[in-house]
Amino acid sequence: MEYDQLIVVCDLGTTEFRTLVAAPAADGGLQVLGAGVSEAAGFRDGDFVDIGSGSRALARAVRMAESDADVDISGFYYGISGSHLRSVWARGRHQIGPGRRSVTDADIAAVIERANSIAIPFDHAILATNPVAFSVDGIGGIVDPVDRRGSMLEVNAYLITGSRSVQSSIEKTIERAGYHAAGWRIDALATAQCLLSAQEQREGVVLIDVGGHMTQWVIFRSGRIAGSGMVPWGGAHMTSDLAHGLRVGQTTAEATKCESGLVLRSMAHDEVDTDVLFDDDDDVDVSPGLIAAILEPRLEEIFRLVREDMGASFEPGLLLRGAVVTGGGARCEGTAELCEEVLGLPAEVRLAPYGLSGGRQLPDGQWATAVGLAFWALAGDEPVVPPEGTQAGGRGVGGFFKGLFRRG
Numbered sequence: 001m002e003y004d005q006l007i008v009v010c011d012l013g014t015t016e017f018r019t020l021v022a023a024p025a026a027d028g029g030l031q032v033l034g035a036g037v038s039e040a041a042g043f044r045d046g047d048f049v050d051i052g053s054g055s056r057a058l059a060r061a062v063r064m065a066e067s068d069a070d071v072d073i074s075g076f077y078y079g080i081s082g083s084h085l086r087s088v089w090a091r092g093r094h095q096i097g098p099g100r101r102s103v104t105d106a107d108i109a110a111v112i113e114r115a116n117s118i119a120i121p122f123d124h125a126i127l128a129t130n131p132v133a134f135s136v137d138g139i140g141g142i143v144d145p146v147d148r149r150g151s152m153l154e155v156n157a158y159l160i161t162g163s164r165s166v167q168s169s170i171e172k173t174i175e176r177a178g179y180h181a182a183g184w185r186i187d188a189l190a191t192a193q194c195l196l197s198a199q200e201q202r203e204g205v206v207l208i209d210v211g212g213h214m215t216q217w218v219i220f221r222s223g224r225i226a227g228s229g230m231v232p233w234g235g236a237h238m239t240s241d242l243a244h245g246l247r248v249g250q251t252t253a254e255a256t257k258c259e260s261g262l263v264l265r266s267m268a269h270d271e272v273d274t275d276v277l278f279d280d281d282d283d284v285d286v287s288p289g290l291i292a293a294i295l296e297p298r299l300e301e302i303f304r305l306v307r308e309d310m311g312a313s314f315e316p317g318l319l320l321r322g323a324v325v326t327g328g329g330a331r332c333e334g335t336a337e338l339c340e341e342v343l344g345l346p347a348e349v350r351l352a353p354y355g356l357s358g359g360r361q362l363p364d365g366q367w368a369t370a371v372g373l374a375f376w377a378l379a380g381d382e383p384v385v386p387p388e389g390t391q392a393g394g395r396g397v398g399g400f401f402k403g404l405f406r407r408g
Contacts, residue, residue: 001314006033006034008076009373010061011187012170013237013366015040015328017213019057019065019076020370025357030374032360033368034069039200044083045214045232047166048173053260057306062179075180077377078170079187079369080127081216084163087228090118092155096136103136103145115157124161128186132224141393143223158225160186167321183377188216188228190372192198192351195326198223206314208339209369210308212236217306219313227313231305235329238298246286256291257332263299264334265292295332302329303342314343322346328366 004023007030011018021034034103042050066073092115096107111134116126134142136150145153162400171181192207201220209216211234219227235257243253268289306313322345325335330349339347351365355375362371 001021003308005115006071006094007374007377008065008073008182009173009370009377010076010078011083011367011370011373012043012046012058012079013040013212013369014043014045014077014081014214014234016045016366017061017071017368018367019061020097020191020362020367020374021065021069021071021073021334022371022374025150027357029355029357030371030378031357032362034065034067034071035370036064036066036068038064040068040212042173044392046080047163048082048169050281051169051173051176058173059177059179062177063279071145071237073179075182075292076174077183077372077373078174078181079190080162080167080170080184081187081214082166083187083214083232084166085127085228085230086120086124086161087159088118088120088159090115090157090159093115094153096151096153100149100151102147102149108134108145109156111153111155112157115155116159118159120159120161125164126159127162127167127184128160128189130158130160130357132158132226132386133222145301158227160228162186185373186347187369187375188218188230189225190376191216191326191369192220193375194355195324195368195372196220197354200321200324203321204319205343206301206319206323206343208325208327208330209324210234210302210325210327210335212328215302215327215329217310219310219319221315221318227310229285229306229309231302231309233298235303235327237302238295238329238332241298242291242294245290257295258288260286260288260291260332261291261295261332262288263295264338265289265296267300267334267337268292288330292334296334299332299335299338300342307343316343316345319345321349324348324350326350326365326368331365335353365407403408 007022009020017038020034022030026029038057038060042054048054082354092111094111133156134145136148137153174181191209202222202223213234213236214230215234240252243250299360336347336349353368353371
C-alpha cells in the first residue's frame, strides 16, 4: 500500500523506548503502521548517561518498528523531558511602524523574537516559545492580533529552555544508533496534544503524566500554557515499594501493580484477594488492602509534590476541567479519586490517545506521548515534506522530510 507521508517518532521514556511509525489518515487522524518497544538503557532523567548502551537499546526499538511497519527508517522525531528543563515568562515589545497600521504575521514573528531575546543560562537553549497573550497599544488579552490596527505590539510568552549538553547527548546517541535526529518536541506538550481537547485547554485543565521515574505536569488556561514542570518520582517507585512490601521481585511487583493495583485503601473492601506468585513459586493470596496500603502513600506523595511544584501556577478556580492523569503509573484503580483528594479538583484517568484511525490500535495505555509527537511532527513548526519516493518492503511509500527513509 502506498502512503504519501510517513511519520516516525520515538518516545524516550525513563523505563522504555517506544518507536511509532504512522501515516496521516483521511479523517485527519493517524493510522498506526508499526511500533517497537525496548527496555531503556543508559538513560536517566531525560539524558543519555551511557551513549553506548543507550544507542543499542534505541536501535532495538527502532528496528522492531521497522520490521513491524515493513519500512526502512533513517531518522525520527524524539521527545525531550527531564529536570534540566526550565520555564520562564518573557515579554516582548515591537513597534508596528510609523503611525498606526494593521498587525501582520511578520510583526508577530518580530515580537516573539524580542521575547526570545531574554537572558537565559549560557548552557541552555530555548526549546519552546508559547505566546500566551498579545496587547496592541496597551489593550491586552488579545489572542490573535493580526489585522488589528495600532503602533505598538507586545506579547507575554511562556518559554521552556533545556540543556544544550543534554540535547547534544540525545542526538549523539541517535547518531550512534545509526539514525538521524529530525527534530524534537517537549514530552508533556506532545502528550497534551492527543489527550486534551481544545475546549478543555480553553476552560482550564492540568495534565499529570505519571511516568516511570518522573511525573510531568502542564497547566492550560484560555487555550494557552500557564505552567509546566516535573518531579523525580513515578510509577517505577511504586513498583519498588510493592516489591519491598510484598518481598517479591520487580517483575512480579510490576505485574501485580498493573493487574491488581489499588491506590486507595478506602476502596479495598469492594475488592477480592489477588493471587501473587512469589519467588519460591508459591501462589499467595494478597489482600487489596495490603496492596493499597503500600501504593497509596507513594502516589499521594507524587501528587503532593506536583502540587508544590506548580506553585503560583496552580489556581483551582481557573481549572474548570480539573485534572487529567495519564501514564503507566496512572493505571491503578483509585488514581483519579486520590488525585481529587490531594489537588481538590475533579480528576479522571485518560490513557487512550485521541485521533487514531483504522483497525490497528496500540496495545496498552502508554503510547500517548508517542502519538502526540506524531501529531506534532505532522502539523508542527517544520513543514512536512513528501519525499520523492522510498521503498518499504518492495512497496513504494512516502515519508516525512526528504531523506528520513532510506531508499531500498
